[in-house]
Amino acid sequence: MDARSSSAPLVHALSFDIEDWFHIVEVAAVDNPEEWPALSARSSLVERYTELILEICDEAKVRATFYILGWIAERHPQLVAQIAGAGHEIGTHSFWHRKVYEMDEETFARDIRDSIDAIRAAAPDIEVRTFRAPSFSITEGCEWAFDVLMDLGIAYDASLFPARRGHGGYACPRGPHVVRTPRGRSLPELPMSVMDLGPRRVCYSGGGYLRLLPLWLIERGIRQEARAGRPTVVYLHPRDFAPDCPRVPMPPHRRFKCYVGTHTTAVKLRRLLARHAFAPCSAVVRASETQGA
Secondary structure, eight states: OOGGGOOSOOOEEEEEEEOOTTOOTTOGGGOOGGGHHHHHHHOOOHHHHHHHHHHHHHHHTOOOEEEEOHHHHHHOHHHHHHHHHTTOEEEEOOSSOOOGGGSOHHHHHHHHHHHHHHHHHHOTTOOOOEEOOGGGOOOTTOTHHHHHHHHTTOOEEOOOOSSOBTTBOOOOOSSSEEEEOTTSOEEEEOOOOOEEETTEEEOOSBHHHHHHSOHHHHHHHHHHHHHTTOOOEEEEOGGGGOTTOOOOOOOHHHHHHHHTTGGGHHHHHHHHHHHSOEEOHHHHHHHHHHHHO
């Protein structure tokens, strides 16, 4: 699927992973789910900053895909209903925010089923048709996850990261494409965007990368991918907008990655939405399928 065959302006994918400030992988201070209710009571940022995200989207008159953690949907059902009521696409980000490569098929299936059930309990009229793995953790050897997702009604995936990273990475084409599952089925995939920066592939348009990088370099990545006919995928979390995010003990490099640039996120996002066309992930996937037909 190659967008270069179309003369229409390239539309990019806007997405948000809806989780709270303590849903950070491999940080011992917050890795026990039994302690999450207490952490949430101490300071829950998810409602306040998701409402800011909704406000920014409304200002720009753009719709996005919200990948919601089942744990959040169960405890903040009104937030799910608010997102759905604003006309955004809703997908699942799993229930427990566990890395896929640390689960077996049965555990993964139960996790995704529970997350879908929690989301649909909060917003009964919506269909959950897309998934993004925590930490982009579908890695080589986890292709069985694609069949599990399809069995549960997922129509397209957004879990692959086509470069090396701390929690894996997956060698796949850049831009929207189709993956072949172990059982021989086809599943549309919308991987995270990466750019060539010297000899390396680096992410530029999501999470800590978007917070850290200057806007001119983010724009360079968007232009570079657009010249190849590939849309950019933006992803952010509520905590990316939160300068008041609580701090917990973690290694210095993780602390830097988790907290740098939170005061710049809203400004950068507003400028990107003003300069480029964005749509939910499903619209970008459909456009690629049409252009590749």
